Amino acid sequence: xxxxxxxxxxxxxxxxxxxxxxxxxxxxxxxxxxxxxxxxxxxxxxxxxxxxxxxxxxxxxxxxxxxxxxxxxxxxxxxxxxxxxxxxxxxxxxxxxxxxxxxxxxxxxxxxxxxxxxxxxxxxxxxxxxxxxxxxxxxxxxxxxxxxxxxxxxxxxxxxxxxxxxxxxxxxxxxxxxxxxxxxxxxxxxxxxxxxxxxxxxxxxxxxxxxxxxxxxxxxxxxxxxxxxxxxxxxxxxxxxxxxxxxxxxxxxxxxxxxxxxxxxxxxxxxxxxxxxxxxxxxxxxxxxxxxxxxxxxxxxxxxxxxxxxxxxxxxxxxxxxxxxxxxxxxxxxxxxxxxxxxxxxxxxxxxxxxxxxxxxxxxxxxxxxxxxxxxxxxxxxxxxxxxxxxxxxxxxxxxxxxx
Amino acid sequence: xxxxxxxxxxxxxxxxxxxxxxxxxxxxxxxxxxxxxxxxxxxxxxxxxxxxxxxxxxxxxxxxxxxxxxxxxxxxxxxxxxxxxxxxxxxxxxxxxxxxxxxxxxxxxxxxxxxxxxxxxxxxxxxxxxxxxxxxxxxxxxxxxxxxxxxxxxxxxxxxxxxxxxxxxxxxxxxxxxxxxxxxxxxxxxxxxxxxxxxxxxxxxxxxxxxxxxxxxxxxxxxxxxxxxxxxxxxxxxxxxxxxxxxxxxxxxxxxxxxxxxxxxxxxxxxxxxxxxxxxxxxxxxxxxxxxxxxxxx
Numbered sequence: 210x211x212x213x214x215x216x217x218x219x220x221x222x223x224x225x226x227x228x229x230x231x232x233x234x235x236x237x238x239x240x241x242x243x244x245x246x247x248x249x250x251x252x253x254x255x256x257x258x259x260x261x262x263x264x265x266x267x268x269x270x271x272x273x274x275x276x277x278x279x280x281x282x283x284x285x286x287x288x289x290x291x292x293x294x295x296x297x298x299x300x301x302x303x304x305x306x307x308x309x310x311x312x313x314x315x316x317x318x319x320x321x322x323x324x325x326x327x328x329x330x331x332x333x334x335x336x337x338x339x340x341x342x343x344x345x346x347x348x349x350x351x352x353x354x355x356x357x358x359x360x361x362x363x364x365x366x367x368x369x370x371x372x373x374x375x376x377x378x379x380x381x382x383x384x385x386x387x388x389x390x391x392x393x394x395x396x397x398x399x400x401x402x403x404x405x406x407x408x409x410x411x412x413x414x415x416x417x418x419x420x421x422x423x424x425x426x427x428x429x430x431x432x433x434x435x436x437x438x439x440x441x442x443x444x445x446x447x448x449x450x451x452x453x454x455x456x457x458x459x460x461x462x463x464x465x466x467x468x469x470x471x472x473x474x475x476x477x478x479x480x481x482x483x484x485x486x487x488x489x490x491x492x493x494x495x496x497x498x499x500x501x502x503x504x505x506x507x508x509x510x511x512x513x514x515x516x517x518x519x520x521x522x523x524x525x526x527x528x529x530x531x532x533x534x535x536x537x538x539x540x541x542x543x544x545x546x547x548x549x550x551x552x553x554x555x556x557x558x559x560x561x562x563x564x565x566x567x568x569x570x571x572x573x574x575x576x577x578x579x580x581x582x583x584x585x586x587x588x589x590x591x592x593x594x595x596x597x598x599x600x601x602x603x604x605x606x607x608x609x610x611x612x613x
Numbered sequence: 614x615x616x617x618x619x620x621x622x623x624x625x626x627x628x629x630x631x632x633x634x635x636x637x638x639x640x641x642x643x644x645x646x647x648x649x650x651x652x653x654x655x656x657x658x659x660x661x662x663x664x665x666x667x668x669x670x671x672x673x674x675x676x677x678x679x680x681x682x683x684x685x686x687x688x689x690x691x692x693x694x695x696x697x698x699x700x701x702x703x704x705x706x707x708x709x710x711x712x713x714x715x716x717x718x719x720x721x722x723x724x725x726x727x728x729x730x731x732x733x734x735x736x737x738x739x740x741x742x743x744x745x746x747x748x749x750x751x752x753x754x755x756x757x758x759x760x761x762x763x764x765x766x767x768x769x770x771x772x773x774x775x776x777x778x779x780x781x782x783x784x785x786x787x788x789x790x791x792x793x794x795x796x797x798x799x800x801x802x803x804x805x806x807x808x809x810x811x812x813x814x815x816x817x818x819x820x821x822x823x824x825x826x827x828x829x830x831x832x833x834x835x836x837x838x839x840x841x842x843x844x845x846x847x848x849x850x851x852x853x854x855x856x857x858x859x860x861x862x863x864x865x866x867x868x869x870x871x872x873x874x875x876x877x878x879x880x881x882x883x884x885x886x887x888x889x890x891x892x893x894x895x896x897x898x899x900x901x902x903x904x905x906x907x908x909x910x911x
Contacts, residue, residue, distance in 0.1 A: 246734035287734065410882065414828050414837065415624075418873045421616045421753070438736055442829070448743045449755050473743060 247287020255512025337383030360391030461487025548579025625865020631820030634813030640789030656818025693814025850905025
């Protein structure tokens with residue numbers, strides 16, 4: 210390889226550096242920042258498994274630029290320090306793209322250091338408002354819509370169920386505030402009233418005072434956007450104050466099937482009045498193929514955000530193959546492979562087409578997935594979901610929205 | 614405001630019980646044990662493992678909670694004794710106070726991460742169902758919270774009587790106030806120190822279980838409480854256990870009232886801020902604390 214490489218380098222401007230590179234581009238080193246510990250740890254396995262599945266399929270189909278794609282998953286953890294350490298480790302490893310981070314707050318702590326080093330970030334789950342037009346030089350993408358849209362959708366559901374007054378528990382971070390602000394705005398625009406809004410610290414260990422405050426205003430229903438730890442404490446306090454029986458609209462940060470049993474073991478039915486809103490995925494061949502492959506590989510159906518992570522990983526792979534595999538090239542190719550004028554395809558099929566130099570339009574397991582230039586989705590799918598009282602969650606309705 | 618006062622009494626009771634041990638160890642050995650928060654966590658974790666049914670947790674023993682709690686308190690006492698015999702007694706002869714302080718920092722880190730390995734990063738509930746609130750004497754509390762306050766009160770009265778009436782208790786107070794004089798008058802220092810560590814470990818464990826009853830068991834639950842404990846000890850008066858009791862209740866009540874007020878509503882860490890402000894205020898205005906006595910430095 211050595212002599213031919215040098216000869217090629219003399220005539221072509223592309224160098225022969227890095228492990229296993231070919232004349233067309235670099236091999237793809239992918240990183241992932243996903244939660245293994247911390248508040249969001251329950252989302253770790255479904256997302257990590259999905260990313261690994263995508264990489265395995267890509268390598269089985271020949272990899273990127275003739276070499277296997279490598280995937281290094283680091284723990285996002287429950288604190289900014291852990292996330293930063295994860296990002297630093299991946300950056301010095303020389304990854305071209307990172308799948309993650311999972312939490313909006315976590316992504317915000319590392320978006321500058323990663324994007325300014327020309328490492329592409331593709332998050333499978335960030336809902337924060339900041340990311341919609343963040344100055345990331347085109348290096349940040351997400352395979353979910355902004356939570357604010359979800360918040361609007363939640364408010365519509367609240368009005369549909371006849372709730373005129375509502376108390377709000379909103380986590381004090383990018384995710385919670387985006388959802389709650391949009392919810393409140395839409396709810397009030399539709400004629401409802403927010404009786405109290407509590408913006409709480411997700412690291413707090415007691416919410417008795419906050420819950421009593423909301424209960425005292427006697428709302429028709431409650432809206433809560435929280436992760437499992439806070440959500441559990443709020444739920445218990447709400448049970449004590451007799452607030453839990455009313456209808457609750459909740460965001461999907463708490464969509465963990467084990468949540469009800471961990472809060473009220475033996476009394477999971479106490480969550481009957483909870484109506485969940487969240488990111489959804491359309492039925493379709495791409496989704497069905499993914500679900501089957503995931504189940505075969507991991508022995509259980511995909512979990513929350515699995516499909517979004519799968520798509521994020523596959524898109525990074527395809528964008529790397531379409532260009533020369535550097536971070537900058539991936540950032541430029543991502544909008545093109547996600548929603549270009551080319552042929553619609555999924556997974557390995559897309560890889561073969563890109564390798565042949567064709568234009569493609571990736572159709573993901575979580576939806577059409579077409580990025581605009583700011584890295585945001587142009588179509589969103591939402592679900593209404595609930596805890597089924599038997600240790601699982603079920604989606605009861607799917608809605609498709611065009612995001613202007 | 615009544616709600617906050619009620620919550621404040623509950624929190625204050627927990628802080629009072631957990632900081633008692635910290636105060637006792639300091640009084641008798643002049644060591645601020647920065648790992649005391651981890652002793653609190655340990656008590657809660659042992660009770661959790663003992664009481665969890667093996668259905669929800671493979672290592673759970675499925676004992677009735679009272680039995681598991683008693684076991685945890687005994688374990689706390691045993692652990693305190695172990696720390697004294699294996700670590701602090703030999704080290705006290707060889708290194709100075711500052712080094713010992715730093716060692717307790719290290720001990721705290723090690724214990725905290727052992728807890729993390731043991732029960733994992735997510736919080737757990739003690740296997741008790743949630744209860745409804747009822748009105749007790751103007752306060753809306755669950756029956757469990759009410760019981761908690763009564764138990765804490767009982768513990769404080771018991772420890773107080775012990776310190777005032779029993780021989781060992783009197784020796785502890787003597788060592789606390791003037792260790793040279795106490796030694797000179799024949800107090801068996803080693804025995805008293807050992808007993809103090811056992812008591813401190815037991816009280817920390819008890820406090821941890823009480824805390825878990827109102828909240829959850831997590832690997833770092835004691836760490837968060839430590840600042841409150843330290844503030845309580847300093848506000849109440851270093852070297853007096855009664856000070857820790859008063860300081861604990863005061864900090865709990867003021868922190869909840871302040872955090873619930875419209876000024877600090879929704880502020881992250883509002884309660885901790887208040888506790889620290891009280892601690893600093895105490896040091897500035899009355900360094901010996903509410904119940905402490907001024908010490909002659911020279």
